[in-house]
Amino acid sequence: MRLNTLKPAEGARTERTRVGRGIGSGLGKTAGRGHKGSFARAGKGKIKAKFEGGQMPLIKRLPKVGFRSRMKDDTAQVLLYQLDKLAAGEIDFAALRAAKLVPSTAKRAKVVKKGELTKAFVLKGLLATAGAKAAIEAAGGSVQE
Numbered sequence: 001m002r003l004n005t006l007k008p009a010e011g012a013r014t015e016r017t018r019v020g021r022g023i024g025s026g027l028g029k030t031a032g033r034g035h036k037g038s039f040a041r042a043g044k045g046k047i048k049a050k051f052e053g054g055q056m057p058l059i060k061r062l063p064k065v066g067f068r069s070r071m072k073d074d075t076a077q078v079l080l081y082q083l084d085k086l087a088a089g090e091i092d093f094a095a096l097r098a099a100k101l102v103p104s105t106a107k108r109a110k111v112v113k114k115g116e117l118t119k120a121f122v123l124k125g126l127l128a129t130a131g132a133k134a135a136i137e138a139a140g141g142s143v144q145e
Contacts, residue, residue, distance in 0.1 A: 084133050
């Protein structure tokens, strides 16, 4: 076998169908596009997936459920066991950012109860869930919002 003798498998590559080449070809006149309508015209054959011919689309007929917070992306979650790795004392947003527990895109942080807390912390200017507040206060700390 040599590189100059390589060929694709038989039937793998077919020539494209040439349409609009006269009545004898079977694909003349309308060239397989039918009569009139958007699909018969050049560049107009695309219909959006949600379009239902003018009928109210399913996406608009169904009820909308739930709520998506716009602040979700601005708020970073900090877990209790992550706080436990820091030195005891006052913790604010700047301290969390310095410890790289909060990404640079976050504008606020919320402490979530996950894991155990053994040191006493004073949280300043941070949000905390009810369970996290209880765990911090049980460890001898406090939350100042």
